[in-house]
Amino acid sequence: MNRIPCKYCGREIPPEANFCWYCNRQLISQPERPETGQKYKSAKQRALVWAFALVIGLAIILFFVIGSGG
Numbered sequence: 001m002n003r004i005p006c007k008y009c010g011r012e013i014p015p016e017a018n019f020c021w022y023c024n025r026q027l028i029s030q031p032e033r034p035e036t037g038q039k040y041k042s043a044k045q046r047a048l049v050w051a052f053a054l055v056i057g058l059a060i061i062l063f064f065v066i067g068s069g070g
């Protein structure tokens, strides 16, 4: 039997309990920021990000090629 102390009253309750029946407090905290799942507005914007990453990657590669060549 695995039990955890209530973070409000300290009494031992099951870890899967949604609320403490000693102090009647809600134990499940709501997520502050709901996941939108829409990080990029459009495929065009996503392509722009990829192009930017590619340029940065090429710049790094060029930097090492030039650095090791000299």
Ligand SMILES: [Zn+2]
Pocket: 006, 007, 008, 009, 010, 011, 020, 021, 022, 023, 024, 025
């Ligand atoms: Zn409690």
